[in-house]
Amino acid sequence: MGKHVECPKDVVFRPIGIIHSALKKKEETPIQPVYARGIKGSVEIFDEYTDGLHDLEGFSHIYLLYHFHKAGDVRLVVRPFVDDMPRGVFATRAPCRPNPIGVSLVRLNQIRGDILDIEDIDVLDGTPLLDIKPYISRFDSRDSVRCGWQENVDEETAKLRGRRNFLEEISKT
Amino acid sequence: MGKHVECPKDVVFRPIGIIHSALKKKEETPIQPVYARGIKGSVEIFDEYTDGLHDLEGFSHIYLLYHFHKAGDVRLVVRPFVDDMPRGVFATRAPCRPNPIGVSLVRLNQIRGDILDIEDIDVLDGTPLLDIKPYISRFDSRDSVRCGWQENVDEETAKLRGRRNFLEEISKT
Numbered sequence: 001m002g003k004h005v006e007c008p009k010d011v012v013f014r015p016i017g018i019i020h021s022a023l024k025k026k027e028e029t030p031i032q033p034v035y036a037r038g039i040k041g042s043v044e045i046f047d048e049y050t051d052g053l054h055d056l057e058g059f060s061h062i063y064l065l066y067h068f069h070k071a072g073d074v075r076l077v078v079r080p081f082v083d084d085m086p087r088g089v090f091a092t093r094a095p096c097r098p099n100p101i102g103v104s105l106v107r108l109n110q111i112r113g114d115i116l117d118i119e120d121i122d123v124l125d126g127t128p129l130l131d132i133k134p135y136i137s138r139f140d141s142r143d144s145v146r147c148g149w150q151e152n153v154d155e156e157t158a159k160l161r162g163r164r165n166f167l168e169e170i171s172k173t
Numbered sequence: 174m175g176k177h178v179e180c181p182k183d184v185v186f187r188p189i190g191i192i193h194s195a196l197k198k199k200e201e202t203p204i205q206p207v208y209a210r211g212i213k214g215s216v217e218i219f220d221e222y223t224d225g226l227h228d229l230e231g232f233s234h235i236y237l238l239y240h241f242h243k244a245g246d247v248r249l250v251v252r253p254f255v256d257d258m259p260r261g262v263f264a265t266r267a268p269c270r271p272n273p274i275g276v277s278l279v280r281l282n283q284i285r286g287d288i289l290d291i292e293d294i295d296v297l298d299g300t301p302l303l304d305i306k307p308y309i310s311r312f313d314s315r316d317s318v319r320c321g322w323q324e325n326v327d328e329e330t331a332k333l334r335g336r337r338n339f340l341e342e343i344s345k346t
Contacts, residue, residue, distance in 0.1 A: 009188075010187050011240045013185075015182075053264075054260060056263050058319060058321025058322055065238075076224040077225070090304075099189065099303045101186070103236070103238070103276065103306065128181035128182075128184070131274050133263070134266075134321060135315060136320050137318055140313075141315075146233035147232060147308070148228060148230070148307060
């Protein structure tokens with residue numbers, strides 16, 4: 001292993017809810033919330049956790065942390081959706097990560113008891129939810145950043161391929 | 174439980190590395206990277222995962238996802254560090270969450286083999302790392318957001334208490 005003295009233990013997480021969406025197929029699921037604008041969905045929180053939802057409705061945007069339960073085998077080198085070059089998986093947002101944890105920054109429209117109505121959702125229907133965190137501007141935005149290989153992908157290409165209707169669009173031309 | 178048909182299974186994650194920092198005590202650990210400016214640290218990636226680091230160095234900022242291994246008992250209602258009112262835990266970034274997963278957006282200075290030199294680190298020394306994702310501006314920033322109760326905490330208070338030297342500062346006055 002590495003130079004660490006103690007090898008850390010495995011960690012067990014228990015889903016706190018389920019994400020529901022109209023996205024039923026991996027292949028048709030947008031790769032990021034920015035390419036899923038207007039797609040609505042909901043999050044069902046299991047009863048034992050609903051007390052943790054107080055005060056959340058004041059936030060317009062929330063992070064959903066979830067298990068990429070359909071990610072398949074781990075690959076350390078992947079071809080990203082928006083590019084054709086192989087990249088290290090940690091330099092991408094691909095699901096086939098050693099620990100398949102997804103993070104999506106979505107719009108929170110309202111909370112009805114144990115149901116969160118959300119929008120801009122890029123998550124497959126039935127995905128197990130692990131955590132919710134509020135998006136807080138002063139914590140979560142950065143200026144003057146460098147974005148590596150992503151800077152060489154132009155916005156139009158990213159949008160077209162990020163929506164995952166790339167092949168469909170191509171077939172129409 | 175809830176209205177879901179199938180109860181999702183527990184998820185087991187295996188740490189991919191260890192976060193090293195000068196922060197040895199929970200009580201002295203800043204609550205967010207924005208309150209940890211200039212604090213340097215490193216991330217050690219276990220040998221079997223280093224192939225996933227290719228192309229990461231082009232990114233100036235990365236998300237570290239990690240296990241809050243010292244979080245203690247779960248509390249669904251907490252008093253946030255920067256405020257005195259009890260809040261639902263999902264409307265805060267407190268560690269005592271049902272699934273104690275931390276997310277920190279840190280500066281990546283360089284990569285030396287299996288070691289990432291990082292800065293603006295608000296993570297306790299020895300914390301098990303679960304995942305790394307690149308910060309990509311077009312995916313990860315949002316304008317026109319509402320930030321709930323956080324909007325009522327003024328910047329100076331947040332900074333003072335967020336650095337966790339609140340009591341120390343008070344004792345000097």
